[in-house]
Amino acid sequence: MPGFDNPLTVSRRGLLAGAGGVAVLAALAACAPAGGGGGGSGAIKFWNMPWGNTQFTPLDKKITLGYKPKSGLPSASYQAVQWANFTTTFASAVASNTGPAVSSGSGTQAFQFSQQNRIAYADHLLESWKSNGMYDDFLPGLLDTMKTSRGYVALPYNLDMRALWYRKSLLEKAGVEPPTDWQSYLDVCEALKKIGIFGYGIAAGAQGNGAQGIVGLMINNGGGLFDHDQKPNCVTPQNIQALEFIVEMVKKGYMDPGSVSYSSSNAQAQWKNDKFAMGFEAPSLAQILGGTVQDDMRVGDPLVSANGTKGALYFPNNIMMYKNTPSQKGSEAFLTYYYQSMKQLWTTSTGAGLPVLRSIAETPEFRADANAAKMVDVWQPVCKTWAAPGNDALFPNVALVDSTPAMSTFAQSILSLKVTPKDALSTLQKAITAGMK
Missing domain, CATH: 3.40.190.10 (Periplasmic binding protein-like II)
Structure with missing residues (x-):
């Protein structure tokens, strides 16, 4: 875990x-x-x-x-x-x-x-x-x-939950306001890049929670992993669009290349070292970081996605x-x-x-x-579980997508640009289906 x-x-x-x-x-x-x-x-x-x-x-x-x-x-x-x-x-x-x-x-x-x-x-x-x-x-x-x-x-x-956190002082240094939608998130990332700071902070290694943040953005766009019959339904337009948004950030250099293998501890070090200015993280992030950085941490607003929806992943x-x-x-x-x-x-x-x-x-x-x-x-009312978008009620097979090797592989394949969003989602759906009872 x-x-x-x-x-x-x-x-x-x-x-x-x-x-x-x-x-x-x-x-x-x-x-x-x-x-x-x-x-x-x-x-x-x-x-x-x-x-x-x-x-x-x-x-x-x-x-x-x-x-x-x-x-x-x-x-x-x-x-x-x-x-x-x-x-x-x-x-x-x-x-x-x-x-x-x-x-x-x-x-x-x-x-x-x-x-x-x-x-x-x-x-x-x-x-x-x-x-x-x-x-x-x-x-x-x-x-x-x-x-x-x-x-x-x-x-x-x-x-x-996986909420949007940001470093207040770093956004001020870049001369930008906190983002409110996907386009403004990209704009803030671009401004941060100009001063050598990453706007898409994520940790996708085996000891990271990157896959959760990625699924959170899929839910943000009205997508998710399961349908109303609790069957895997990963390859959807909403999910593909969300992954394309992530791929755009990676290609434009808004993500630390090391994030593909970072643990949560690695990511926390980057937050403390003024290298990460935004990311989707746990409620405890500020407390974990501590010190003066803790006082600089802020929770942003839920983003409006390209599909015009709000949402996030919670547990x-x-x-x-x-x-x-x-x-x-x-x-x-x-x-x-x-x-x-x-x-x-x-x-x-x-x-x-x-x-x-x-x-x-x-x-x-x-x-x-x-x-x-x-x-x-503000965040809890728009959050959904792993069961999204079908419904919010959990069921046994959601365990197949929570902190599993299949999810780590999925996240790393996207962030390393090794596969297309559609292919990554297809591979994930096959893995979930194979594990179902």
């Missing part, structure tokens, strides 16, 4: 680390009988990932252990699961019925385990939240991303419940408490990504970060 060299890069998003991880997850989960109450009479085991900086896990554990259940319901225990080998950790634990009752994990993990009949759907819990206002507290469209034909597989928890990370629990009622009671108590994770600078609840996004502490507030207010 790209970005593990820094705890605040795309590792926070936590989507599955390629098709190999998916295969391990599915194979191990299939080793034991499906369903079953299990779990004994112990506590509700909550497993969470280190979504932020070093302050995140201690505070998250404190919140969890502060749960005081009603009489007759189990208490909660806490376990932090590290990103390294996390797919195997979850898969083996679930297969042996020693796993959690509630957890976060990869963004597609719930969809994978639901195929193995391991997930306890969240419909009853969400219905109970309608009476206390919690159901309506989610940001627009987020619950729809979790909905399948069998019910809601999980609850939205935190958001990652609704989630929390799921499992059938293997000492008490389904207990799991739901714990999650009600947790969602009512987790505000501190976003109001005390733990780097937990963007919140999914309006009540958190509206706090003065969160809104003190103008960039984060803008991503929630």
